[in-house]
Amino acid sequence: MLFRPTVESDLDRLLGCVVDESISWAHPDRLLTFLEDRQYRHERVWIAEENGEIRARAVWWGFPDGDRPLALDCLYVHPSVEDRVGLAADLLRHAHEAYGEAPAYHVFLRTGWRDDPRSTAAIAWRQEAGRRAGLTEELERLRYQWMPGAPVPEQPDRLVFRPEPDDEAFVAAFRRVAVGSLDAYTRQALTTMDGDAQARADVADYRSMPGDRAWWRLAFTSDGDLAGVALPSANNQGPVVGYLGVVPEHRGHGYADDLLAEITRFHAGRGAARIIADTDVTNVPMARAFDRAGYDVFAIRLVLSPQP
Numbered sequence: 001m002l003f004r005p006t007v008e009s010d011l012d013r014l015l016g017c018v019v020d021e022s023i024s025w026a027h028p029d030r031l032l033t034f035l036e037d038r039q040y041r042h043e044r045v046w047i048a049e050e051n052g053e054i055r056a057r058a059v060w061w062g063f064p065d066g067d068r069p070l071a072l073d074c075l076y077v078h079p080s081v082e083d084r085v086g087l088a089a090d091l092l093r094h095a096h097e098a099y100g101e102a103p104a105y106h107v108f109l110r111t112g113w114r115d116d117p118r119s120t121a122a123i124a125w126r127q128e129a130g131r132r133a134g135l136t137e138e139l140e141r142l143r144y145q146w147m148p149g150a151p152v153p154e155q156p157d158r159l160v161f162r163p164e165p166d167d168e169a170f171v172a173a174f175r176r177v178a179v180g181s182l183d184a185y186t187r188q189a190l191t192t193m194d195g196d197a198q199a200r201a202d203v204a205d206y207r208s209m210p211g212d213r214a215w216w217r218l219a220f221t222s223d224g225d226l227a228g229v230a231l232p233s234a235n236n237q238g239p240v241v242g243y244l245g246v247v248p249e250h251r252g253h254g255y256a257d258d259l260l261a262e263i264t265r266f267h268a269g270r271g272a273a274r275i276i277a278d279t280d281v282t283n284v285p286m287a288r289a290f291d292r293a294g295y296d297v298f299a300i301r302l303v304l305s306p307q308p
Helices: 008-015 028-036 084-099 117-132 167-178 184-189 195-207 255-269 284-292
Strands: 002-005 045-050 053-061 071-077 104-109 137-146 160-162 217-220 226-235 238-246 275-280 296-305
Touching: 002 084, 008 028, 008 045, 008 053, 045 084, 053 084, 071 084, 071 117, 084 117, 104 117, 117 296, 137 255, 137 284, 167 195, 167 217, 167 226, 167 238, 184 195, 195 238, 217 255, 226 255, 238 255, 255 275, 255 284, 275 284
Parallel strands: 071 104, 238 275
Antiparallel strands: 002 045, 045 053, 053 071, 104 296, 137 275, 137 296, 160 217, 217 226, 226 238
């Protein structure tokens, strides 16, 4: 079995790798579109090849101008392969070795997927392959959406929202918000880097998104204290709740509702047809804020990542 990244001449065969399971995957239209705008790149699409036939395919996503893959987007093994788990794990290990890291696998599933035998079967062998390749941590995130039929939250009047062109002000704010955060990504990052490095990495990541930097806001109390951060943003699918957080000394006052209301009103005012947001299943306060703001859960994001 030959494990290798693809080249342009492999494209026709890559398009023939069709997943008929109940799980998210890089279907032909997505593959072509993302290759064109460089969210996918041939050097980040790996295959297991035998006698000129593709037996497995793994597709990683990244920012178009980024220098590294950020997430595994699709894992496919041909139905004729007897040991799907073993081949998929081998493919991932070869790619991870080449990358020098093991990017997390993001799987998108329907709500209630555990009650669907097709969904549980589709994820089970991929979970085991991921574990064998070092993706041993699991995080389940709720995917929320706000649609124009939902009420637009009222203008928050307890906080003052201000743009700030200096990224250093957002680095400082992110660093404060991270203290005691319930967000799993933030908590995990702080096990491997200090608060300043984590905040700078977050700001850089949000800078890389398609959302306009000028949308970002700092939130202040009436007496001028920093209360939190509200970042409306966008990805390739449209407007998103990029980031919001309250500094520790102002938690417990419901300011997350105000921050989310500001972001929602901002996007709604620009005519957004849909606003997407994610939060961890375990982050109950944030989930309740989305519920109060008129957001509905429409899907689940399951993230398989290496242990920090």
